[in-house]
Amino acid sequence: MECIFCKIVEGTIPSKKVYENEHVVAFHDIQPAAPVHILIIPKKHISTMNDVEPGDWGLIGEIHRAAQEIAKQEGVADSGYRLINNCGKDGGQVVFHIHYHLLAGEKLGPLNAK
Numbered sequence: 001m002e003c004i005f006c007k008i009v010e011g012t013i014p015s016k017k018v019y020e021n022e023h024v025v026a027f028h029d030i031q032p033a034a035p036v037h038i039l040i041i042p043k044k045h046i047s048t049m050n051d052v053e054p055g056d057w058g059l060i061g062e063i064h065r066a067a068q069e070i071a072k073q074e075g076v077a078d079s080g081y082r083l084i085n086n087c088g089k090d091g092g093q094v095v096f097h098i099h100y101h102l103l104a105g106e107k108l109g110p111l112n113a114k
Contacts, residue, residue: 009041015028018073019066024066025043034105036105039100041063047098076105081103
């Protein structure tokens with residue numbers, strides 16, 4: 001498999017990790033869209049939100065729990081943050097390993113601003 005996020009999980013591609021447990025890993029995005037831009041991924045490869053199976057819902061909850069902890073750790077929980085999951089090409093997904101973007105550190109603009 002040529003999934004860049006799977007390679008980060010296995011350690012063959014380095015990342016600047018901020019959080020890890022047995023199910024989830026989180027690291028700084030290499031092309032940040034905000035002062036705080038962290039990617040949160042499951043260690044299990046799931047291509048998109050559409051590929052989440054009934055047995056994976058606990059894992060999705062674990063990602064959200066991690067987001068809450070990371071926001072506190074990064075000092076942005078009280079001021080606010082955005083948690084985004086892009087699904088599919090038209091949804092803006094570039095890497096087809098489910099992941100969430102935690103964006104914070106400034107007042108964020110509206111989504112899909114034109």
